[in-house]
Amino acid sequence: MIFNMNTKDHLKIIVKNLPDKPGVYIYRDESRKIIYVGKAINLKNRVKSYFQDPDKLGAKTAALVSNIDHIEYTEVESELEALLLEAEQIKRYRPRYNIVLKDDKSYLYIKITTNEDIPLITTARNEDIKGVTYFGPFPSAQTAKNVLKTIRRIFPYRSCKTLPKTPCLFYHIKLCPAPCVGYISEEHYKRVVSQITLFLSGKRKTLEREIQNEMLKASEELRFEDALKLKKQLDDIKYITQNFTRPQDYIDNPNLLEDERQQKLEELKSYLSPYLTLPQAPNRIECYDISNIQGKQAVGAMVVFTNAEPNKSEYRKFKIRIKDTPDDYTMMKEMLTRRFNNEWPLPDLVVIDGGKGQLDAAHDAIGQSGISVPIISLAKRLEEIFIKTDQGFAKVEIPHNKKSLQMLQHIRDEAHRFGITFHRSLRAKKMLA
Numbered sequence: 001m002i003f004n005m006n007t008k009d010h011l012k013i014i015v016k017n018l019p020d021k022p023g024v025y026i027y028r029d030e031s032r033k034i035i036y037v038g039k040a041i042n043l044k045n046r047v048k049s050y051f052q053d054p055d056k057l058g059a060k061t062a063a064l065v066s067n068i069d070h071i072e073y074t075e076v077e078s079e080l081e082a083l084l085l086e087a088e089q090i091k092r093y094r095p096r097y098n099i100v101l102k103d104d105k106s107y108l109y110i111k112i113t114t115n116e117d118i119p120l121i122t123t124a125r126n127e128d129i130k131g132v133t134y135f136g137p138f139p140s141a142q143t144a145k146n147v148l149k150t151i152r153r154i155f156p157y158r159s160c161k162t163l164p165k166t167p168c169l170f171y172h173i174k175l176c177p178a179p180c181v182g183y184i185s186e187e188h189y190k191r192v193v194s195q196i197t198l199f200l201s202g203k204r205k206t207l208e209r210e211i212q213n214e215m216l217k218a219s220e221e222l223r224f225e226d227a228l229k230l231k232k233q234l235d236d237i238k239y240i241t242q243n244f245t246r247p248q249d250y251i252d253n254p255n256l257l258e259d260e261r262q263q264k265l266e267e268l269k270s271y272l273s274p275y276l277t278l279p280q281a282p283n284r285i286e287c288y289d290i291s292n293i294q295g296k297q298a299v300g301a302m303v304v305f306t307n308a309e310p311n312k313s314e315y316r317k318f319k320i321r322i323k324d325t326p327d328d329y330t331m332m333k334e335m336l337t338r339r340f341n342n343e344w345p346l347p348d349l350v351v352i353d354g355g356k357g358q359l360d361a362a363h364d365a366i367g368q369s370g371i372s373v374p375i376i377s378l379a380k381r382l383e384e385i386f387i388k389t390d391q392g393f394a395k396v397e398i399p400h401n402k403k404s405l406q407m408l409q410h411i412r413d414e415a416h417r418f419g420i421t422f423h424r425s426l427r428a429k430k431m432l433a
Contacts, residue, residue, distance in 0.1 A: 014071055015051070018044040021075045022082045024089060024250075027097075028070035036064055036097040039086035039143075041079055047071065064097045074254040081247070083147055084202070087136045088247035108144045109136035110200065112193060117186050118179045119193045121148070121157045135200045147200075154236045155196050158189075199237075202247060208234060260403075261308035268404035272349075275387045275394055276374040282348035283307055288339075288362070289353040289415040290331045291423035292320070299426065300335030301419030304347075305411050314344075317422045328354070329361040336365035352377040353412050356386055356393050363388050378412050 023043045027036040040046030054062050076082050090098055111124040115131030123144050124134070138144040151157075156175050160168060163180040170176035177184040177192070184192075198207040215230035250256055265281035272278055285305045292298035300318035304311045318335045332352065350373055352362045359377035366373060376396070377386045383405070385396040398405040 015044060015048045018047055018073065019075055020044050022077070022079050023073050023075040024082055024085045025074075026072040026089070027064070027068045027095075028072070029067045030069045032070065034093045034095050035067055036095050037086060037089045037093060039079075039082040041082070043073055043075065047073075060097075067097075072254065074250045075257050076250060077257070080147070080150060081250075083138070083143055084200075085247040085250050087138045087143075088251065091137055092251070108138045108141050109134040110138070110144055110148060112197060118158055118163065118189060120159070120161065121193070121196065122159055122161070123148070133197060151196055151199060154233055155192050155199070157192060157196060202249075204237070208237060211237070258307075264308050264403045264407045267402060268407065271396055271398050271402075271404060272374070272376065272387070275389065275396060276376070278348070278374060280348070282374070284345065284347045285349045285351060285411060286347040287351040287353065287411045287415040288332065288335060289412070289419045290320070290328050290335070291416075291419035292328075292331070297423055297426040297430065298322075298331055299419055299422045300331065301415050301422065302335070302339060303411065303415045303418050305407075305414075308407055310414060315418060317418075319426075329357050332358050333361040333365040336362055337369065340366055340369035340371050346371065347373055349373070350375040351408060351411055351415075353380070353415055355379040355384070356388075359386050359388055359393070378408055380412070383409065 020042050022039075022041050024037065024039050025043060025047055026034055029035050038046065050057075050061070050065050050068075054065070057065065074085065076085060109124050109126075111120075111122055112133045112135075113120045113131060114133055123141065124132075136144065138147070152175050156170075156177050158176055158179055159170065160176075160180070165181070167178040167181055167183065168176065171178040171183070177189060179186065179189040195207055195210065198204075198210070211230055211234050215227050215234065218224075218227040218230060253259065262281065265283065269278050269281045283306060285308075287303050287305075289301045290298065291301065298320035300320060302316040302318070304314035306314070316339070318338060320331045320334060322330055322334055332354070350362065350366070352358045352375065354377050356377070359375065362375050362377070366375065375388070378384070379386065383400065385398060385405075385408070387394045387396060398408075
């Protein structure tokens with residue numbers, strides 16, 4: 001995204017439109033030259049902090065702000081992606097104020113020695129040594145250390161510059177496999193270092209395939225303990241790199257996430273269109289869930305996703321008013337009747353957490369409100385999607401690897417989380433009473 005800033009009024013518009021998401025921002029001067037690159041866990045809050053009272057800024061930061069004429073940003077999925085993308089862009093553009101604001105210190109790199117039998121992984125200020133692979137530069141020591149800290153929990157590695165004769169503290173806290181004393185073979189350790197290199201290069205799929213193959217081999221050879229360790233490693237990689245994208249992909253397309261969201265919605269429309277009338281990709285999706293224990297403290301949850309992203313200001317909670325009996329269908333009908341009697345924006349698609357019974361109840365409630373909206377249900381046990389037609393119920397087959405199905409699962413899980421949190425709070429209040 002790109003914004004032009006010529007007046008203070010424009011600044012207000014810029015800050016208002018920045019997302020509360022992690023990402024990287026770029027400042028340009030009047031000649032369109034990049035003068036600063038920064039990362040943020042929250043883009044809106046971080047950029048806003050530059051444009052506070054000038055007296056509260058340091059002299060160097062104030063000089064930077066006075067030269068900002070354009071602002072660009074790239075939204076990413078995680079703080080880790082922001083760290084790596086920031087490093088890639090600083091290396092590419094060498095912005096003037098990134099250097100000035102760091103008191104002219106050289107930037108920090110992650111360094112992996114490739115000319116040693118037991119490669120060393122550490123940080124360095126320069127990248128002019130042969131036999132060394134560098135990643136970065138990172139704009140601060142803490143940034144580089146945060147990346148290494150994340151990696152080390154998954155791939156324990158050597159960080160001692162001089163090899164000790166006995167295992168060090170890092171071995172005992174499971175952050176080093178102790179190649180120095182032969183607790184892991186040099187060949188095996190080099191394979192670990194190769195996997196770290198793949199991780200830092202953004203080649204997640206290649207890395208996952210490699211570990212998957214190792215895990216299967218260990219299982220076939222009845223090395224079940226090794227197979228379990230590899231499975232945990234694979235799970236950890238998937239957890240910290242959910243939706244992980246290479247920095248280069250964001251550089252090639254700064255609007256990558258926005259494009260991917262639209263692709264998910266278009267893909268969902270293509271799967272649902274044979275059964276439902278969808279004039280356009282469903283931009284506003286509402287999902288409903290019921291939470292209760294044997295009918296007690298029953299609550300309904302409504303979550304709203306706009307452009308495939310949670311729109312939490314639109315979430316709504318319902319205390320179910322019918323008698324305390326475990327009747328999910330009646331509860332669903334009550335919640336939807338109350339919702340569609342309100343003059344809230346209408347959804348492009350309604351998703352019901354449940355199967356055919358919940359879907360039937362939803363059709364009754366919404367139909368009685370005199371409103372026509374497309375409705376589907378998503379049954380958790382087999383992740384089956386149902387649609388009610390004139391001939392009965394139809395099952396929509398969306399392959400499990402499709403991002404549109406994963407998006408629906410995310411929406412359904414968010415409705416369940418929101419509902420169960422409200423349910424637990426009511427139970428807690430009753431117990432205290």
